Amino acid sequence: MAPGWHTYWKFPGDAGIPTEIKWNLPAGWKVGELRWPTPLKLKEPGDIEIYGYHDEVLLTQEITPPDQLAETSVKLAAEASWLVCEKICIPGSASMQLELPVGQTNAAAQSELFARFEKLSPQPWPADSRATASWKRSGTNLELMLTGSGFDSNSAADFFPIPPPSIVVGHPVVAARAPGRVDFRIPIETSDAGASSIDGLVVLGNQENRRAWTLPAPNRIIVNSGGSTNPDSRGILRFLVLGLLGGFILNLMPCVLPVISLKIFGFMQQAGQSRKRILRSGLAFTAGIFAWFIGLAVVLILLKSAGHQITWAFQFTNPYFVLAMSAVVLVFALNLLGVFEIALPQSASRAVSGWSDRGGEAGSFFQGMFATILATPCTAPFLGTALGFAFTQSSALLLLMFAAIATGMSAPYLILCAEPRWLRFLPKPGPWMSHLKQLMGFLLLATLIFLLSVIGAERGLGAVIWTSCFLLALSLACWIKGIWWTPVNPARTRFIAGLVMALLVVTSVVYFLGGKFRATNATPAELAGSGDWKAFTPAALRAELDQDRPVFIDFTAAWCITCKFNEATVLESAAVRDAFQQRGVVKIRADWTNADPEITKMLKQFGRPGVPLYVLYPAGKSSEPIVFPELLTKRIVLDKLETIGPHVAAQ
Known part of the structure; x- marks a missing residue:
């Protein structure tokens, strides 16, 4: 990774999305769980704490072939997706493919790299009495007491939680230290009255010298006051x-x-x-x-x-x-x-006349x-x-x-x-x-x-033309039905009318939709990148923010009526346009009409299932993005712009 950028652990903390890998393997092959090296705790402005990696990270999985292989080579394929962040977050994805010959095992070309990250792999919690862990619930906190010879007061100690969906965790802190002992306090929010422990990693040391042990939560009975489980604690x-x-x-x-x-x-x-x-x-x-x-x-x-x-x-x-x-x-x-x-x-009609x-x-x-x-x-x-x-x-x-x-x-x-x-x-x-x-x-x-x-x-435009031709034929069929395919018409007339209607609809579907419409190519929405709006790409957003420019992103779609209403009445109004210009705000339009996967990942990053979404990135590396409500007013936008202060447009 470039300096300053980071990716996320399997539990990312207050924000972020973990890396995902989906394998496409031949029949009979098996893949193990993703192995995550011990993460680092990274602090972000606004008291945001995340768990992840910077500089480089190696995620490994064990792939097991079947007992018998008839092929001389095998092809392994995988789809990977990730989120990399600095002052902005950019989703990424890749399709990977590897063809391997069937034969004797060779020494790994990157054995040194694998060995280095193997040292960072968490180890199982000792099964003997060398170290003990005890939990208790105290109000809205979980308290974890660890004892063992390795917990001396001079080494850094930390706890990385892996909570279930029913528990929202705060930032673990060291509550007390003594020779051979360390106590953690972990704030939680949950409606589960029986929640008294969570899975996690116990980490000693920091950076490349850190060591970690997986600490599974002891088995417990979960009891709710209402007699049933509540799958979410965030209200x-x-x-x-x-x-x-x-x-x-x-x-x-x-x-x-x-x-x-x-x-x-x-x-x-x-x-x-x-x-x-x-x-x-x-x-x-x-x-x-x-x-x-x-x-x-x-x-x-x-x-x-x-x-x-x-x-x-x-x-x-x-x-x-x-x-x-x-x-x-x-x-x-x-x-x-x-x-x-x-x-x-x-x-x-006779069948329904009784009711x-x-x-x-x-x-x-x-x-x-x-x-x-x-x-x-x-x-x-x-x-x-x-x-x-x-x-x-x-x-x-x-x-x-x-x-x-x-x-x-x-x-x-x-x-x-x-x-x-x-x-x-x-x-x-x-x-x-x-x-x-x-x-x-x-x-x-x-x-x-x-x-x-x-x-x-x-x-x-071509698709609109061929769709209109189909709709014209459909309208003609409806008109024929209204005149000649009614209960008062003779059976012969209704038969001929029905035949003509069917021919009209089927022919227009085959010719206009199956042929002409299908041949049209998907094109980016015309509104994206028009006028003083730039088209969204992760690289374009990163380039603007690298120059410390404030950026406003309009996540929109041609089929979103709310988006069009906000654009016509607020974003394109003279007052808002002038305010953007006076503060040197770069306007970017992310058009999601065709479900662009990069835009989908950005929406997911902000916890939104769809459009509209409006985000303002103030200038400055430490500034947090400002998220607007779905329905805009001029006053809402102008007030938010006031919070970022003046900005020199020439900058």
């Missing part, structure tokens, strides 16, 4: 409340307003109907919201278990998903504008799902913090968080349905509602324009 209830609030605020985001307006329109139609029917409609709408959120959580859990990085709104980084959403939005809009009506066949009071439940369910799908590119206030926490926790907690968000989003509709008297405050049904319905159709067409802009940012 899980607080994060769930944030998820609840974030879900509620999603109803106010521009992404979902067209669909929410449709639900309010449905409430107007239901005014005066039976309370039972209104409640069923609200429950169906809520079920649609929960179905999408829980389904999305399950997909994220499966991706996480497969080793993929999981992020919020990941599906919108796939242009084919955005294309499918564009088609669905167009069909909804044409239906509202009266181009065609969605009618069940006569046999199906007509439930007839609107399926529509309410899909409205709930549709609203939630459109909500996912938005990161409402409170939602980013809640999701950032949930994405680092267990599968059960991730499911619980998504259920909390679904509860927050569906709460207003459940309340309205539970108290139908409140529906009296809505306007009474009348002829004006047909005009309102058409207006909602135009709002959905506005949503379609937004989705087309996302496709343009992801795949370029």
Whole structure:
């Protein structure tokens, strides 16, 4: 590593991400655990303590071949990812491959390097009585007492914790020293009343002369006052409340307003109907919201278990998903504008006539799902913090968080349905509602324009053109359905109309999407690097900070409505632009439209599951980055800029 830079141990401390290595080995080969040399304790400004390595580090794993090898050579491959930091942090990754001949063992070319780091490998804690360790809990501290002949008062002693997810540790300190004894005090935060010890390393000496022993926590019974285990101690209830609030605020985001307006329109139609029917409609709408959120959580859990990085709104980084959403939005809009009506066949109509009071439940369910799908590119206030926490926790907690968000989003509709008297405050049904319905159709067409802009940012202008051609053919098919494929038309007419519709859709999918659209190349979003904004790369960020310039990073995406709102109303306003210029702030735009992996790692570094994210790096090596809230105002940005003081632009 370059001087001043460092990477992280398997438990990084207050900040950081440990190095990860994933092997792709031939069948029958086995790989052991990653062996970490004894780390160093590094201090950062702001009382931040991290555990890691500088200058160089060697991480080793033992790979065992099968008993019999028929090949004359074998190929070993691995994917490595890491985070290296100085005054900024830069994520890195590499794909490595090594082909080895099958034969007798040769002396390692780097035997001296391996021997040097082997001395830094922690040793097992002595099983005999040469050294003893005892733990006890004292309020919010763990106390560790070590005794043994090696613990003389002249050698440096330290403890590196390896806590479980249910315990958050502070900075271990030496509480007392005596010949043959050293006591540590380790602050902790946990709701686990039985937590009285943790795993860790006991380290004597420092730098190259340090020695370490692994100290496993003794077996203990974990008891909670509530009778069940609590998987997180950082105030899980607080994060769930944030998820609840974030879900509620999603109803106010521009992404979902067209669909929410449709639900309010449905409430107007239901005014005066039976309370039972209104409640069923609200429950169906809520079920649609929960179905999408829980389904999305399950997909994220499966991706996480497969080793993929999981992020919020990941599906919108796939242009084919955005294309499918564009088609669905167009069909909804044409239906509202009266181009065609969605009618069940006569046999199906007769089947549901006996329970007509439930007839609107399926529509309410899909409205709930549709609203939630459109909500996912938005990161409402409170939602980013809640999701950032949930994405680092267990599968059960991730499911619980998504259920909390679904509860927050569906709460207003459940309340309205539970108290139908409140529906009296809505306007009474009348002829004006047909005009309102058409207006909602135009709002959905506005949503379609937004989705087309996302496709343009992801795949370029050509993709927008071919998508528009497909949507035109789809519109023509819907128009044919509205005129010739209705229950009042003769069977022959419906057959011909259905055949023409199928040919239109299938031909356009094969030609425009399977051929033309697929041939378009992904291009960087046009906004990145435009005007006085520079495009983000880790090297570009490092170069600016090396020159002691303040840097503002806008983590954005073309499909993020909140991002676009913040950019249009705040970041591109005259007052904020002038403030950036007066302080010589370098503006960098990190466009995550296509899920750039380098930007994904930066988001993960700041504990965010997605965009928007706004970070200000003040000038000066010791300055900590300033993180902004998801929803910006001019006052918030100007106040934060005031804290970094004036800066000479020519610098």
